[in-house]
Amino acid sequence: MESIPSNEQIRISIETAQPNDAEEIQNVFYKTWLATYPNNVPGVSVDDVHEHHKEKLSEEGIEKSRKRIEDGLSLENQRFLVAKVDGKIAGVCLATVLEDKNQLNAIYVLPEFQGKGLGYKLWGEVLKFIDQTKDTVVQVVIYNTSAIEFYKRLGFEDTGKRWTDEKFKMKSGATFPEMEMKIAGSNNSKSNS
Numbered sequence: 001m002e003s004i005p006s007n008e009q010i011r012i013s014i015e016t017a018q019p020n021d022a023e024e025i026q027n028v029f030y031k032t033w034l035a036t037y038p039n040n041v042p043g044v045s046v047d048d049v050h051e052h053h054k055e056k057l058s059e060e061g062i063e064k065s066r067k068r069i070e071d072g073l074s075l076e077n078q079r080f081l082v083a084k085v086d087g088k089i090a091g092v093c094l095a096t097v098l099e100d101k102n103q104l105n106a107i108y109v110l111p112e113f114q115g116k117g118l119g120y121k122l123w124g125e126v127l128k129f130i131d132q133t134k135d136t137v138v139q140v141v142i143y144n145t146s147a148i149e150f151y152k153r154l155g156f157e158d159t160g161k162r163w164t165d166e167k168f169k170m171k172s173g174a175t176f177p178e179m180e181m182k183i184a185g186s187n188n189s190k191s192n193s
């Protein structure tokens with residue numbers, strides 16, 4: 001297997017996702033999902049993850065993604081970012097500014113590039129774009145402990161909200177138990193109240 005250089009040696013660039021990045025982006029989602037979500041407790045299998053991405057990885061799926069990225073480029077309230085290492089996409093991040101809050105929709109780094117600062121760099125760019133006077137929320141699968149730890153490092157706190165997202169029902173019928181984490185906006189933080 002190709003070895004990945006240590007943190008000091010890799011050069012990371014954060015860029016806005018472009019329509020032609022669609023295939024690489026879908027691959028990052030697929031590979032990272034495979035390494036993150038199969039779990040016996042809710043019954044999410046490798047096959048579930050494969051099925052969930054099958055259409056997204058097909059020619060039509062890539063074309064759909066290409067179009068969504070293209071349309072997204074003109075949305076003022078959304079940023080779709082990619083983290084590149086030596087010109088190849090190793091991480092992706094989508095964030096949206098809504099009326100009442102900022103939503104961190106997704107942040108995924110390829111398993112072999114995790115722990116090398118890509119997540120931090122993506123978040124740094126998100127911070128420049130979001131409205132920090134508003135709360136920033138993220139939804140995390142409750143057994144995804146490494147992502148929960150990562151978000152804690154960024155300052156997110158558990159809001160106590162729990163639910164199961166029926167939108168992400170897997171082929172096996174398994175669903176994801178989710179939780180919400182939040183960074184209070186400067187307008188809502190305790191020191192200002």
Ligand SMILES: CC(C)(COP(=O)(O)OP(=O)(O)OC[C@H]1O[C@@H](n2cnc3c(N)ncnc32)[C@H](O)[C@@H]1OP(=O)(O)O)[C@@H](O)C(=O)NCCC(=O)NCCS
Pocket residue numbers: 032036106107108109110113114115116117118119120121139140141144145146147149150153
């Ligand atoms: C969570 C994720 C985005 C973090 O990105 P990353 O590039 O690996 O994180 P970084 O290398 O930038 O690390 C940033 C900080 O988080 C910490 N961190 C990252 N992963 C961690 C882990 N598994 N456990 C504890 N801390 C962790 C790092 O130590 C670092 O903090 P430090 O500088 O104080 O040491 C990435 O690991 C990932 O894609 N995971 C799988 C997909 C996923 O779960 N996405 C979130 C879906 S809600």
